Structures are given as structure tokens and as C-alpha cells.
Amino acid sequence: MPALTPGRLALAAAVAVTVGSGTLTATSASAADLPLTGYRLTWGIKQSYRSYVTGMAQGTFTAADGASQAANNGEFTFTDGTGSYDSTKHTLRLAFRGTLTIESRAHGFTRELSDLRYDSAAGVLTADLVADGGAKQQDVPLAKVAAPTGPEMTGLATTLTAEAGTFLGSASYAGAAGDPVSVAKPKPAPTPTPTKTPTATPKPTRTATPKPTRTPAPKPTRTPAPKPTKSPAKAPAKPTKSPAEPAAPAKGAIADGTLRWGVKDSFRTYVVTGAAHGRITASGGATQAAGNGPFTFTGATGTYDTTAGTLSAAFKGAVTFKGHENNGTYGLDLTLSDLKASVGRGTGTLTADVTSLGKKSEDVVLADLKARSAALTPKNDVIALDGVTATLTDAGAKAFSGYYPKGTALDPVDLSVALTTTAALPSAGPTAGGTTTAGGTTTAGGTTTAGAVTGSTTGGGGVVGGSLAATGSGVPAGPLGAAAAVTVAAGAGVVLAVRRRRTAM
Structure with missing residues (x-):
């Protein structure tokens, strides 16, 4: 240094x-x-x-x-x-x-x-x-x-x-x-010198000078120049592209689609290789990229309107985060499912059903979305919105016990929807199996082991009577809702309850 x-x-x-x-x-x-x-x-x-x-x-x-x-x-x-x-x-x-x-x-x-x-x-x-x-x-x-x-x-x-x-x-x-x-080194703060205030501002009389009379200069007469006649010459050149093949209608029902989102990279790390010593399971049509990567949710249904610039899509699949295991019970047992993305003129929301420790809350608005462009422009009958910014909402912050404040940046969202049954969606890249455990390894199902964690891979049901694992000084590196705990949020309706140890402290 x-x-x-x-x-x-x-x-x-x-x-x-x-x-x-x-x-x-x-x-x-x-x-x-x-x-x-x-x-x-x-x-x-x-x-x-x-x-x-x-x-x-x-x-x-x-x-x-x-x-x-x-x-x-x-x-x-x-x-x-x-x-x-x-x-x-x-x-x-x-x-x-x-x-x-x-x-x-x-x-x-x-x-x-x-x-x-x-x-x-x-x-x-x-x-x-x-x-x-x-x-x-x-x-x-x-x-x-x-x-x-x-x-x-x-x-x-x-x-x-x-x-x-x-x-x-x-x-x-x-x-x-x-x-x-x-x-x-703080100064003694010699502030008792307000003598400058009485000398101030008797001179604003200069503002009354009547010089704004220069504004009514009648020079806007130059605008009616009849030169826009060149624009109609360019218009007939554009329709030549459409007759070649029938395009999807400007509005209608979505035929298929995928949503790729990792929630938050540091949260995945915390669950699998961090203090939670846990595992992540993708199921019901959702997959996870190799190396403890982001998730892809599939089977989109919904509607679009390219003229209005609006899109609303729901996706199949669920992802479950489990950690802080102690004698077969989990202090962290969180499932996100039924994800929905709504976008209008470049902004929107991402919602999900949240199940924590067996308690489910539906349609929780987790993130505000902001696309790079306000327009929805199909290409080969596919609308693709890549790198959509996702920002934690107030409801999301409360849902995850306030560990991250409102406005925290989550992982970006990649959204692709097909407007026709013949449209080809972009590949989501290599995906892993059903469960990610410590070290980034994956298994397709059954029993997984992650450090001190041993248990069957089930859905998102909560475990009654669970407790936090004795992690001692285990501290997350910044996970979203590194939630061995989350409280009921008024308005958000999400329950992520802290399970306190049953052993004496």
C-alpha cells in the first residue's frame, strides 16, 4: 500500500x-x-x-x-x-x-x-x-x-x-x-457567527428588469418549409419484406417460452458450499445449469401484444433450497414455484409462490424488472429479452427477512417466448441434474449428501420442529434471504420462520 x-x-x-x-x-x-x-x-x-x-x-x-x-x-x-x-x-x-x-x-x-x-x-x-x-x-x-x-x-x-x-x-x-x-479530528465548531445573514438579499430588485420582451421574436416562420415530401418516398420500400412468409399476429397467446434466472449467485453459493451446507433441487420442469448455475423454467403460457409493448407469461418448474440441517430437520427450507413475468413498455415485475417451512404464500412480488428496450420486437416469431435487470422489491425484502434491503440487485433475467408453435426457442445451455450439493456436484434424485447434510430430495414442504444447525460462526457472503429465517411480511404474506436451537445456548 x-x-x-x-x-x-x-x-x-x-x-x-x-x-x-x-x-x-x-x-x-x-x-x-x-x-x-x-x-x-x-x-x-x-x-x-x-x-x-x-x-x-x-x-x-x-x-x-x-x-x-x-x-x-x-x-x-x-x-x-x-x-x-x-x-x-x-x-x-x-x-x-x-x-x-x-x-x-x-x-x-x-x-x-x-x-x-x-x-x-x-x-x-x-x-x-x-x-x-x-x-x-x-x-x-x-x-x-x-x-x-x-x-x-x-x-x-x-x-x-x-x-x-x-x-x-x-x-x-x-x-x-x-x-x-x-x-x-473534529473541530471545536465555531458556528456562532450568523452575522452574515442580515446583510443578505436586499438586492434582488435587479430581477425586475423587463428584458424578457425579446422572446416574441416572430422567427418560427422557418418551420413550414415543405421539405417533408421526401418521407412518403421511403414508405413503399418497407412492405416488401412481409409478403414472403406469414408473420405472427401483433397480439395473441404465447405458444411456449423459457425464463432463465439464478435468484442470486451468492445465495446459491451460500446454500451449497457456504454456511448452510445444504442443497438445491430443481423440479417440475425447471433445471439448473451445471456448476451450481442459474435455473431455467419452461412451458410458458400467457399473452403478448407487440403494439402495446406488453407481455405476461407464467412458467412451469420449482426450485428448492435446503440448509442448516440438524438431525434430519432444516432451518432453511424454501421453495420458489409458479414464476410469472409481466413486462409493459420495458418495465415489469417477477412474482412467485413462496413455500417456506411448509407455509405457502402465492404471487409474492419478488422483483421489479427493467428491460434494455421498451419495445417487444419478435425475431423469427420469438420475443427475447436478455439481461433484464431484477431489483428486490419491498415485499421481497420483507419476505426474505430484510437481509437485503429494497433495491438490492438480484441476478438478471433472460426471457424468451415463442409466438407460434413452429418458432424455435434459444438454447438454455448445458443443464445439471435435479439436485446440486456441496462442491457443485449434482444428482438426478433420491438421496444426496452435502457435508453434514443427509436427507431425501423432496419438494418444498416444511419440516416442523426444525432447528438451525450448529454452524458456530457460519456467516453468509451476502445471500438473498440467507434465510434460515424469514418472518411473515404484511402485504407480502411470506413466511420464513427462524428455527431456534433446541440445545442450550
């Missing part, structure tokens, strides 16, 4: 260093190391991790001993930073007060972070860490910090380390982008 250079921080050789609102400046030259006091550091670790702890894990953050957390599960601030500034190398070292405790009884983990330190020369953020009551590890590197590009040390990009992944409970955090970090 590059050191703070004079060009970046606009520093001359310095003796004294002062920081106000995150700005580093220097005065006359003398000693190399200069004491620093009164700094604060703000860092949120990673927003999706905070959402996981307070959402799916039903846990808490407790900031103490000089640390605090912003409202609405916001970032953490560590205070009373002390250290030194090297005026020859233009680098600084600071240590901050504050302890952060992260706890989840539902997922069985306790983490403690303290003695946060920032070294701009090394470009690293370290802390003392304690996991589940074990021995304290001192000065563990949590994140690499980008060098400032100017005198203000705010919004510096961070990259989580492998040690951070271990501490947070998932190796998938290693190398991931963390929340930005800011280092500042």
Missing part, C-alpha cells in the same frame, strides 16, 4: 500537524515524529454483514468504552485516537478507544473487537479480536486501506483480509470490499 506522499496530502516538511474535519495540514519543519491526539475513526466493517447480524442471525451490536454506532444499524465510530505523525515520510499511526461486541444466540457466536489501529504507511487497519470466549488475538489485520488521494482522509476504500473472513465467520469475506473508512 503506498505511503501518503507530499503530493497526495499537499504537505510541506512539518513540525506540527493539525486535523480539522478530516483534513491533514502541516506547519514549520523540525522534528520527525509529532504527537497526535483527539482523532476519531468511522468504519462500518461491511453493510451486508451488519444486516445479516441484526436480520437473519437475530443478533446485536454493542458499542462501548468510547465506541458508538450510528442509528438504523449504521457505521461504528471509535474515538480518542492518539499516535504520531512522521513529517519526513508524511505518514501517521493512530490507536483508538472503543470495544465492539457482536453476538447472536440464534447462530451461536460471540465476537469482540477492540484497540482499533490505523497505520497509513502500511495501509492497514488492525484490531484485537476475541472469538467465542477464546484467547485474545492482538493486532490482527482486518482490512487493507487505500491511500488518500488528497488532504482529507475520508471515504478511504477498504478490502477485507483473510483474517477478517475468519473473524466474521465466512472465508468468502476475504478479499471482499468493506465499508469505507474515515479518519478525522
Whole structure:
């Protein structure tokens, strides 16, 4: 990580260093190391991790001993930073007060972070860490910090380390982008100088100058030039394409179609090879691409209207996610089926029936869709909408226990519908068998094994009396509804209930 250079921080050789609102400046030259006091550091670790702890894990953050957390599960601030500034190398070292405790009884983990330190020369953020009551590890590197590009040390990009992944409970955090970090020394805020306000605004009298009289200039007379006579010459050339073969009608019933969607890549990873140690089953006309890829739903029925730019299609198939197995029961047992896509003038919705732990809610609006074009233009009697953006709705966020906020990007949707029975749909690519288990392997049915998971591949029925597996520090890398838990959402009607352990915590 590059050191703070004079060009970046606009520093001359310095003796004294002062920081106000995150700005580093220097005065006359003398000693190399200069004491620093009164700094604060703000860092949120990673927003999706905070959402996981307070959402799916039903846990808490407790900031103490000089640390605090912003409202609405916001970032953490560590205070009373002390250290030194090297005026020859233009680098600084600071240590901050504050302890952060992260706890989840539902997922069985306790983490403690303290003695946060920032070294701009090394470009690293370290802390003392304690996991589940074990021995304290001192000065563990949590994140690499980008060098400032100017005198203000705010919004510096961070990259989580492998040690951070271990501490947070998932190796998938290693190398991931963390929340930005800011280092500042607050000013005393000399705000009592509102004397400038009375001097303001007695001069708006200049706006009454009556110069808008120039607008009625009668120059639009140039518009009636009779040159559009050239357009009718081009019109007769277009009808020559249609008589060759009968095209599908402008509106009617869909003959067939497919929908390709992966829900969310990180969720599939979490279920199969992540903390859930589970499996994914595609059934009823749905298939999954090899290597734990996206799903293809088939047998589309519905209607289209190319003139109005509207399309509504329902698809066959279901996909079931199971994980957090404990003694044959599952804390995560989620099925999506009866998917429907509706698009009008380039925007629309994606809905599904959601079954979780045996409870089913129909037609839940999971995502808002936005196509690349507002037009529906058939080619060879097929309407294809590729790379349609899918964004999590408010109902979808509630359905998946708020682990992802409204507006989170889901996997894109590829939609193809045939307008005639003879139209050829594009290939969905190589597909896997009925079930995907740990390591990306697939089986066509029967019994599957994924790490600690053993059980028959059934549909989407819930398991009564299930419990969360003792995953300890198992933490998802950002799954959509990494839902060993999801609550009943008013308006969404989706139930994904957290199954708490039956063993004593």
C-alpha cells in the first residue's frame, strides 16, 4: 500500500500537524515524529454483514468504552485516537478507544473487537479480536486501506483480509470490499457567527428588469418549409419484406417460452458450499445449469401484444433450497414455484409462490424488472429479452427477512417466448441434474449428501420442529434471504420462520 506522499496530502516538511474535519495540514519543519491526539475513526466493517447480524442471525451490536454506532444499524465510530505523525515520510499511526461486541444466540457466536489501529504507511487497519470466549488475538489485520488521494482522509476504500473472513465467520469475506473508512479530528465548531445573514438579499430588485420582451421574436416562420415530401418516398420500400412468409399476429397467446434466472449467485453459493451446507433441487420442469448455475423454467403460457409493448407469461418448474440441517430437520427450507413475468413498455415485475417451512404464500412480488428496450420486437416469431435487470422489491425484502434491503440487485433475467408453435426457442445451455450439493456436484434424485447434510430430495414442504444447525460462526457472503429465517411480511404474506436451537445456548 503506498505511503501518503507530499503530493497526495499537499504537505510541506512539518513540525506540527493539525486535523480539522478530516483534513491533514502541516506547519514549520523540525522534528520527525509529532504527537497526535483527539482523532476519531468511522468504519462500518461491511453493510451486508451488519444486516445479516441484526436480520437473519437475530443478533446485536454493542458499542462501548468510547465506541458508538450510528442509528438504523449504521457505521461504528471509535474515538480518542492518539499516535504520531512522521513529517519526513508524511505518514501517521493512530490507536483508538472503543470495544465492539457482536453476538447472536440464534447462530451461536460471540465476537469482540477492540484497540482499533490505523497505520497509513502500511495501509492497514488492525484490531484485537476475541472469538467465542477464546484467547485474545492482538493486532490482527482486518482490512487493507487505500491511500488518500488528497488532504482529507475520508471515504478511504477498504478490502477485507483473510483474517477478517475468519473473524466474521465466512472465508468468502476475504478479499471482499468493506465499508469505507474515515479518519478525522473534529473541530471545536465555531458556528456562532450568523452575522452574515442580515446583510443578505436586499438586492434582488435587479430581477425586475423587463428584458424578457425579446422572446416574441416572430422567427418560427422557418418551420413550414415543405421539405417533408421526401418521407412518403421511403414508405413503399418497407412492405416488401412481409409478403414472403406469414408473420405472427401483433397480439395473441404465447405458444411456449423459457425464463432463465439464478435468484442470486451468492445465495446459491451460500446454500451449497457456504454456511448452510445444504442443497438445491430443481423440479417440475425447471433445471439448473451445471456448476451450481442459474435455473431455467419452461412451458410458458400467457399473452403478448407487440403494439402495446406488453407481455405476461407464467412458467412451469420449482426450485428448492435446503440448509442448516440438524438431525434430519432444516432451518432453511424454501421453495420458489409458479414464476410469472409481466413486462409493459420495458418495465415489469417477477412474482412467485413462496413455500417456506411448509407455509405457502402465492404471487409474492419478488422483483421489479427493467428491460434494455421498451419495445417487444419478435425475431423469427420469438420475443427475447436478455439481461433484464431484477431489483428486490419491498415485499421481497420483507419476505426474505430484510437481509437485503429494497433495491438490492438480484441476478438478471433472460426471457424468451415463442409466438407460434413452429418458432424455435434459444438454447438454455448445458443443464445439471435435479439436485446440486456441496462442491457443485449434482444428482438426478433420491438421496444426496452435502457435508453434514443427509436427507431425501423432496419438494418444498416444511419440516416442523426444525432447528438451525450448529454452524458456530457460519456467516453468509451476502445471500438473498440467507434465510434460515424469514418472518411473515404484511402485504407480502411470506413466511420464513427462524428455527431456534433446541440445545442450550
